Amino acid sequence: MERKLIVTSSPHIRSKEATDKTMRDVVIALVPATLAGMYYFGFQTLIVVLLAVAAAMATEAIIQNIRKQPITVMDYSAAVTGLLLALNLPPEVTFWMPVVGSIFAIAIAKQAFGGLGHNFINPALAARVFLIASWPVEMTTWKFPVDAVTEATPLALIKGSRIVPESVSIFNMFIGKIGGCIGEVSALALLIGGIYLVYRGVISPRIPVAYMGTVAVLTLLYGGFNFNYMMFHLLAGGLVLGAIFMATDYVSSPMTAKGQIIYAVGCGLITVVIRLFGGYPGGVSFSILFMNVVTPLIDKYVKSNVFGGVKK
Amino acid sequence: MNLLSFRGGIHPPHSKEMTEHLPVEKALEPEIVVIPLQQHIGAPCKAIVEVGEKVKVGQKIGEAGGFVSAPVHSSISGTVKKIEKRMIINGTGTCIVIESDGLNEVHESVVPKGDVETLEPKEILDIINEAGIVGMGGAGFPTRVKLSPPPDKKIDVLILNGAECEPYLTSDHRLMLETPEDVVYGLRAVMRVLGLEKAYIAIENNKMDAVLSMKEAAKEFTGIQVVVVKTKYPQGSEKQLIYACSQREVPSGALPMDAGAVVSNVATMSAISKAIRTGMPLIERICTVTGDGIVEPKNIMIKNGTRISEIIAQAGGYKGEPGKLILGGPMMGFAQFTDDLPSTKTTSGVLVFTEEQARLPEPNPCIRCGKCVDICPSFIQPFAISAYSLNGMFDMAEKNNAMDCIECGSCSFICPSKRPLLHSIRMAKREILSKRRKTK
Numbered sequence: 001m002e003r004k005l006i007v008t009s010s011p012h013i014r015s016k017e018a019t020d021k022t023m024r025d026v027v028i029a030l031v032p033a034t035l036a037g038m039y040y041f042g043f044q045t046l047i048v049v050l051l052a053v054a055a056a057m058a059t060e061a062i063i064q065n066i067r068k069q070p071i072t073v074m075d076y077s078a079a080v081t082g083l084l085l086a087l088n089l090p091p092e093v094t095f096w097m098p099v100v101g102s103i104f105a106i107a108i109a110k111q112a113f114g115g116l117g118h119n120f121i122n123p124a125l126a127a128r129v130f131l132i133a134s135w136p137v138e139m140t141t142w143k144f145p146v147d148a149v150t151e152a153t154p155l156a157l158i159k160g161s162r163i164v165p166e167s168v169s170i171f172n173m174f175i176g177k178i179g180g181c182i183g184e185v186s187a188l189a190l191l192i193g194g195i196y197l198v199y200r201g202v203i204s205p206r207i208p209v210a211y212m213g214t215v216a217v218l219t220l221l222y223g224g225f226n227f228n229y230m231m232f233h234l235l236a237g238g239l240v241l242g243a244i245f246m247a248t249d250y251v252s253s254p255m256t257a258k259g260q261i262i263y264a265v266g267c268g269l270i271t272v273v274i275r276l277f278g279g280y281p282g283g284v285s286f287s288i289l290f291m292n293v294v295t296p297l298i299d300k301y302v303k304s305n306v307f308g309g310v311k312k
Numbered sequence: 313m314n315l316l317s318f319r320g321g322i323h324p325p326h327s328k329e330m331t332e333h334l335p336v337e338k339a340l341e342p343e344i345v346v347i348p349l350q351q352h353i354g355a356p357c358k359a360i361v362e363v364g365e366k367v368k369v370g371q372k373i374g375e376a377g378g379f380v381s382a383p384v385h386s387s388i389s390g391t392v393k394k395i396e397k398r399m400i401i402n403g404t405g406t407c408i409v410i411e412s413d414g415l416n417e418v419h420e421s422v423v424p425k426g427d428v429e430t431l432e433p434k435e436i437l438d439i440i441n442e443a444g445i446v447g448m449g450g451a452g453f454p455t456r457v458k459l460s461p462p463p464d465k466k467i468d469v470l471i472l473n474g475a476e477c478e479p480y481l482t483s484d485h486r487l488m489l490e491t492p493e494d495v496v497y498g499l500r501a502v503m504r505v506l507g508l509e510k511a512y513i514a515i516e517n518n519k520m521d522a523v524l525s526m527k528e529a530a531k532e533f534t535g536i537q538v539v540v541v542k543t544k545y546p547q548g549s550e551k552q553l554i555y556a557c558s559q560r561e562v563p564s565g566a567l568p569m570d571a572g573a574v575v576s577n578v579a580t581m582s583a584i585s586k587a588i589r590t591g592m593p594l595i596e597r598i599c600t601v602t603g604d605g606i607v608e609p610k611n612i613m614i615k616n617g618t619r620i621s622e623i624i625a626q627a628g629g630y631k632g633e634p635g636k637l638i639l640g641g642p643m644m645g646f647a648q649f650t651d652d653l654p655s656t657k658t659t660s661g662v663l664v665f666t667e668e669q670a671r672l673p674e675p676n677p678c679i680r681c682g683k684c685v686d687i688c689p690s691f692i693q694p695f696a697i698s699a700y701s702l703n704g705m706f707d708m709a710e711k712n713n714a715m716d717c718i719e720c721g722s723c724s725f726i727c728p729s730k731r732p733l734l735h736s737i738r739m740a741k742r743e744i745l746s747k748r749r750k751t752k
Contacts, residue, residue: 005648005649006636007649008636010646010721011644012663012665012670013479013725014724014730015726018729117678250679250680250682251679253680255680255685255695256693299696306716307555307561308561308563308716
């Protein structure tokens with residue numbers, strides 16, 4: 001028979017899932033938060049977002065070109081990194097900062113370690129921390145939405161206190177009428193995106209729920225069972241953004257369900273410790289980065305029992 | 313309804329609609345059959361006929377070559393033309409080539425053996441052995457061996473596998489609809505052999521008509537319970553099905569009998585029923601010929617040794633240029649490079665893909681999404697074993713429980729980066745096994 005039959009080992013069918021579709025879903029899930037940022041902080045946030053995304057994609061393309069690798073900028077993964085970084089920047093940030101941040105994220109945190117799938121820490125968070133460490137003043141100057149007055153974020157206001165100031169409304173914090181980074185202010189918009197990701201099967205709710213749950217329990221205890229205080233901590237700062245979109249980054253989080261819970265509880269614990277006792281007002285970025293580094297260790301030691309294996 | 317199931321698994325498209333409503337047709341009489349002496353797991357048979365000898369339908373032509381083995385029989389009457397090495401599924405093997413005389417004369421040994429109620433368990437076991445019956449779900453493990461556990465293994469769970477979780481295949485489905493009483497009769501024989509009062513028939517909930525049909529056929533026998541399991545791949549995998557029905561886990565590295573369980577396929581029961589009631593050994597089976605590369609997909613009753621090219625011709629032939637020819641289902645079946653092969657006792661499906669379907673996507677880097685870990689029904693970590701394997705670190709693959717892989721292919725299916733996960737795990741398993749053999 002002269003027919004050319006293809007012979008491969010089984011299975012002979014593949015699911016329709018693909019990396020670029022997954023990443024595109026993340027972009028879609030971030031649209032509500034991006035729009036909320038624009039609504040509260042104005043048009044210049046769009047420029048920040050576009051600059052960060054463009055810089056990330058350009059850096060990826062250039063480096064892949066130099067490394068003689070296939071150019072994969074259209075797989076949305078660089079776009080997601082740029083977008084996440086932009087959403088983690090103050091709304092009034094000078095326009096070169098998202099560009100510098102994106103170049104750092106892609107060139108240092110991602111491509112230097114081997115590109116997609118090999119970055120041991122979340123590139124967007126690495127870039128954010130790089131920017132905070134290098135330009136602390138620019139990175140912590142906040143604009144309060146609507147009346148455009150520069151003032152402290154809620155987390156800075158509450159530092160060292162166990163009572164929520166009367167000027168802070170939990171409802172405003174939920175919808176996003178507070179100071180903060182472009183994408184972190186509206187918990188509502190972020191939750192919509194998170195529900196979309198869970199619905200699409202892109203993320204499992206394990207990490208966000210365990211992360212926020214840990215923060216909730218610890219702040220409830222610390223605040224003396226003050227429900228308002230707990231809600232404040234859940235909605236303030238980058239917790240919702242971090243828990244849903246950053247801590248769930250595939251590459252830098254553990255693979256097993258058990259490992260993911262340990263990782264998420266670790267994130268929650270460190271976040272609360274930094275917020276309550278540390279020098280920085282917010283602790284989400286640092287806690288996730290720290291747990292990113294712990295991830296290989298978790299993956300090494302936390303394994304599920306094999307089917308029919310000895311129960312421990 | 314609370315459906316029985318296991319943890320993990322995937323939901324590939326069923327693709328069964330092409331053939332699930334088509335009654336089984338009888339295939340045309342083959343002019344030539346090519347009967348491999350090895351159609352089962354275990355030792356190949358020894359030919360007991362010679363070139364030029366006349367044979368009849370049901371006549372034994374190959375004697376079992378060991379304890380784990382099963383005899384083969386002629387599926388037609390005619391003359392032995394050749395006994396030679398030929399291409400068979402997954403390699404080459406000695407085959408007996410018989411040319412039909414068109415008479416289909418039945419051999420004298422084919423006489424009814426009695427009734428399941430009056431035959432002794434030992435007698436039933438001998439009938440099963442003599443009829444060359446093997447597991448017809450795909451692996452082809454000799455049924456007599458499966459039904460003869462060592463005395464220290466107490467069997468108390470018997471499950472009939474009617475899950476048919478492989479996409480495209482509908483041969484078991486049609487069997488349960490068309491001759492459910494055969495399945496029940498065979499099951500009663502097996503229950504007698506194992507001395508069991510109870511047995512389950514497990515069927516996925518995408519075949520509710522088969523559930524009703526089996527319930528109707530089994531209604532007089534209170535010990536037989538038809539259970540509905542969730543439609544999920546690999547529900548029909550032995551260990552997963554035992555868990556779904558009895559919540560028992562077969563110990564890692566052990567056999568179902570170590571968990572006190574025996575699982576057998578519904579088609580095997582039908583073959584046992586025929587062997588007892590008519591005396592006819594296993595010489596034919598239902599085969600689903602399907603796929604987008606087939607003109608007229610259908611379920612046909614084929615005689616053992618019919619060439620695959622003839623089977624395809626009877627389903628209208630190839631539609632366009634075929635891209636891939638698979639014997640079995642798309643998840644665990646074997647791709648072939650030619651259709652000049654004989655069918656065997658385990659040929660449950662002939663699946664033809666178009667050129668476009670045949671091409672597998674290019675792999676991308678692993679993004680550590682963890683989907684393979686989430687869905688693995690053996691609870692191992694395909695991504696890690698695969699990475700070790702691809703780097704030649706087979707001892708690490710072994711430490712990461714590579715040998716617990718059941719090769720269901722769910723990981724390769726689900727992977728968004730289209731990585732060759734199962735392929736590389738298989739490679740590791742081979743290396744580990746060959747190392748174990750060397751050190752022994």
